[in-house]
Amino acid sequence: MDFEHSEEERLFRAAARDFVGSEVIPHAAQWEEEARFPWDTWRQLAELGLCGMSLPAEYGGGGGGKTMLCIATEELAYGSAGLAVAFLVSCGIAMDGICKHGTEEQKNEYIPRCAGGEIAFFALTEPGGGSDVGPMQTRYRPTEDGYSLAGTKTFITNGEESSFGVVLATRAPGAGHRGISAFVIDKDAPGLSTGKKEKKTGQHCSSTTEIVMDDCVIPQQGLLGKEGHGLRIALEAIDRSRVAIAAQALGIARAAYDESVRYAKERQAFGKALGQLQAIQWMIADMSTELEAARLLTYSAASLIDHGDLAIRESAMAKLYASEAAGRICHRAVQIFGGYGYSRDTPVERFSRDQRVTEIYEGTSEMQRWAIARQVLGMK
Template structure:
């Protein structure tokens, strides 16, 4: 079997475009939107303008139809600029994925087309206040009513939730059936009975907007049901098995930024008459950062390749997500140490890297959940 790590010409062009965009459009304003806790709509509009927003949507609906390897290439570059801003685009892809996996041709045309016609976002509504990791214990109810469902309940920690054109909401038609009673319903923005409340005070990723969603007698037509009743839980898990890989890609981008910032600072900062880059203690930190970065990137590409080849990849996605996010957190932590007192100040970007990437160890399944997935793969193989 041939092994080839070379990017295609199209992938190199995608990488160059995304790298330039991150450097020119994201990095210069990242600290501003973080401080303001404000959605960077001008950046989102520009991202749409160059075709990199909702790029996973197939070409027939106006997107680029990116492969998973393409998504990894894009994700690393955008997250290098700002993990919070990248999360906006990544969470939109998260909301799109259930439609791609289970939507009919009519549903794809109806829901996806409007995301490519103008700068628009999607969202994924699974987590609830009382069941973050226990996704089968949903309390949001969907009761059949005429030619549709009435939703009652709430979701929390939903990125893009109040800004999205639609949210894929997971609810139960029968709580006693647990995962077998879950449905996936597409709820359009502005649907009566659907409210969104923005959450404030996040540690990091403050450029991305996180919401609590409330549904009170919210009627959703049956034509917005993805798949069949009872398919929702499996659809949610299949979605996360795919979308954890872009989380890993974002972590790789943060780790790369941490290494680059640390290398630059270590060459410029002098102590005891020489640049601190000359000290072995600093050199070892840089070496460890590169070791983690390269191995995380390689495995993330491998998980993406498995996905594109339609091979089993749930365990690989879990490994990539957990490993890359922990490597990135360590890299950001070491970057602060290398910067010393300056690293603790907002004058330099490394303190933000640490605050931002911590969330990568939590969302789309905590790293403890990833270890459960990996362990089950070991024990069942």
């Protein structure tokens, strides 16, 4: 397989990198301090075509696929992991089910809205469980002309900024996987509200909130795919989207690595640059090697998905490896910076906080290992 980017992908990466250099990096620390979503920057992203770039061209997207989504995510995460997660959830996992299983009406409605800069959410996790979603409590019941939903989703990215999203609900708790259906819901639907906002370790400019539904009434056209197919739609969306978390981890890790290399050349100790000390050289060598391995796993999985393969094993390996490698890389970056690495005056402490959750969301590392082992062992 050819892991090199095409000319179009290289040009796209260069343009995204320029944008992040001028519009994201200078402001990212302040967005975090103020826990403020950068709406102006987001609108610029939409105007540049980034929000629609990976969505189908026949509905107003750019038709770019997963590799383009990963390139954009990696570049954004290099500057702001919070902005990157808002992007990859809205333009990735939240739109996956709509693009693959939506009716013509749903595609014509929601794909242009996302491409135009409206933000979407994906609501699967509940207070009772994220890894095991079988015992789901959020219920739906058919009404005369639609559905009514009741329940609370938790840890929902873009909870505040979004204007629509996908919600998973069961027709009865205990009905099992076949009882679960997916719905596309506008945020102004009666009975829907944004609940508690999480106080997180990092990625503060991206909101993570509850989505609360109290007799939330939606029309019949809100059903996504067939009734009872919701869990399959959600799990496939996660399978196709988790590689974007690998790309996010890669972007954070590359930022930590670049800062470390720069600092190792500048900072003096015992009459020489840190980079002349073997202990530091070994850290830089390991960081460089792990970064390259993460890059290869990420873009080979993205390429497989773009060629129509669900690539469950490959994207789980990419997410597992890239997120954990990013953890080791950020840890070493803090070490190389010494005391300054523990200060908010340098960016590496932010990178190490932002990285941590890449090992948790869209399937924890344990769930990735489980998925990989099941694929290897041929288990259903």
